[in-house]
Amino acid sequence: MLRISDISKIFNAGTNDQVRALTNVSLDLEEGSFLVIIGTNGSGKSTLLNAVAGSFSVDSGSLHLSGHNITKWPEHRRAKLIGRVFQNPFSGTAPSMSIAENLALAARRGRSRGLGLALDSSVREELRGRVRTLNMGLEDRLDNPIGSLSGGQRQALTLLMASWLKPDLLLLDEHTAALDPKSADQVLQLTHEIITRDKITTLMVTHSMQQAVNLGNRIVMMNKGRVLHDISGSARENITAEDLLGRFEDLRRREQLGDSIGGLLLGAKGVTELMAIFEAIAGVDQNLDAREIALIAEFSQRWQIIPPDLTEGPVQAPGDILALRECVTNYLRISPPAEQATELLDVLHHFVNADDMVSTEEAIVMDEISAMIMAYVTHSGVLGKHEVVIVPQTSEQSIAIASLLPGIDATSMRGGTVYSVGRFFSAKYAEVVCEKYVALGLFTTRIEV
Ligand SMILES: Nc1ncnc2c1ncn2[C@@H]1O[C@H](COP(=O)(O)OP(=O)(O)O)[C@@H](O)[C@H]1O
Ligand SMILES: [Mg+2]
CATH class of the missing domain: 3.40.50.300 (P-loop containing nucleotide triphosphate hydrolases)
Structure with a gap:
């Protein structure tokens, strides 16, 4: 016809x-x-x-x-x-x-x-x-x-x-x-x-x-x-109006997913950075449970990003709280919406508290991350007052530092040169950072600024 x-x-x-x-x-x-x-x-x-x-x-x-x-x-x-x-x-x-x-x-x-x-x-x-x-x-x-x-x-x-x-x-x-x-x-x-x-x-x-x-x-x-x-x-x-609406709903969901893939390709803000954070926290936490996975899924859906597959086990070296902080730094650097950053913090808090026991490491990194995100959200411009510096004892060490941490800030201090690893909000977190460099045989200390 x-x-x-x-x-x-x-x-x-x-x-x-x-x-x-x-x-x-x-x-x-x-x-x-x-x-x-x-x-x-x-x-x-x-x-x-x-x-x-x-x-x-x-x-x-x-x-x-x-x-x-x-x-x-x-x-x-x-x-x-x-x-x-x-x-x-x-x-x-x-x-x-x-x-x-x-x-x-x-x-x-x-x-x-x-x-x-x-x-x-x-x-x-x-x-x-x-x-x-x-x-x-x-x-x-x-x-x-x-x-x-x-x-x-x-x-x-x-x-x-x-x-x-x-x-x-x-x-x-x-x-x-x-x-x-x-x-x-x-x-x-x-x-x-x-x-x-x-x-x-x-x-x-x-x-x-x-x-x-x-x-x-x-x-x-x-x-x-x-x-x-x-x-x-x-x-x-047998079809009902609800069934048809359901098909539109499916379509909408799929297209949002599609859009976020498109957005990722166009460099949509924060998608990669957020994924890195979730992967890093999974690494710190080590025991990812269903509740935690659900938290990430909820957040991802709300902000229309594709959640990373975390069921494969930790991507980061276990317990690497430094990597987590670095991921958050990278995320804040791309100027995400304040609302999203605040929500992310909520999710991370839930995450850490989701299991019965909050490890010392988790508590330390959460203090640091909370302060970072709050400083960002409130535009306080405040930097952490705990600075970690490496003081080379020999010229070989200076060379080693330069190759280990390219681009690190060098300051002259009392006739010598000190290298600043960074400024941190949490004193305990700064101590953890110090220990990492001390373990490498470098004289490292935390100073208040
Ligand atoms: N004469 C036209 N010239 C240019 N674009 C058109 C013309 N007619 C439709 N389009 C475009 O083609 C697409 C489909 O339009 P249309 O068939 O009117 O959609 P619908 O009826 O499903 O709402 C839309 O992007 C619309 O802007
Ligand atoms: Mg029409």
Whole structure:
């Protein structure tokens, strides 16, 4: 009946405004079937209907309707086979012409023979009869201009006109979206009656899940110019509006995930740095439990990042609290949102307290990290007052330090040179840092500044 074969459409190809509106869309509609199309804004629903109606030619693929290859047919030629109703009640009718004239025009549309514009009394009677079926009292207002009608009345009339000659195909593009709920219900009821009575093959776009479930015998969900779901048969019979919403929800979640991958590639702030922190804390903690993994997952979801896979075991050398601090330093360096930094701190606190025992190491590193993050969040500009310095005892040591810590700050002090490892908030943490260098055989000390 209608065969849409592998059609694609790119708008403004080769320019900055290029849009891939349809990509390899194929759909086969049996005669008398009623397909409802759903999808987010911009997913290509209207473009698909416009491609069928011939508002533009497709870039590739083909369209067959009632045995004709209509791919190259101009719009007006297709209009002989296709009836259309748009979202806007003001399109599709001539506002200054009367109801009767509009209907007569519709009855003639695309046909050389027909009712004609001359409205003799028998024609008027036929029009009156058809309009009466709308149950809107319009049969007594046949000579009123269409422009004087409400949106609902107009859409009902447009629908009547579009289906007047029992088109091979009826295209409805959110035709009740601009109406108040009561009028929308009326027009939907009418849609149902006309389509079932005349068994018109129909493609209807709607944003209402309830409409999608109540009407038609097949549902297609579009996304980014493609058919994502095609639901028919028993799956269609058993589907609920909640199921459909669930599919949108899944889609949203997947796209957020996709976006964060994209963001990562574009250097989205903090994603890599946050991952490094989580991996490092997993290393410090060593016993990662379900609760801790859940904490990371929650945080990741809230900030739309992909949580690292920590179930593989610690990535860092066990107990490396220096690595954790360095990860936090790197993270703060990229100026994350204060809200995120605060939340991260919460997560880390929960994390450390999640197991029954807080190790000394954990307590020390948490003190340091808390102070760092708080200084960042409050823009205090305050640096830790515990500075760790290495004082080389020989020139060999100076060379060793320079190669061990390239870029380290060197200061002259009392005729010699001292190297500053950094300034820390926690005295205990500074001690741990000292010990690391002492273990390397370097004279290292903590001074207060
Ligand atoms: N005539 C056009 N020119 C340029 N871009 C268009 C045109 N029609 C639609 N688009 C673009 O194609 C995409 C799909 O639009 P559309 O089919 O109207 O979406 P939907 O009806 O699902 O909300 C959108 O990005 C839209 O901006
Ligand atoms: Mg649309």
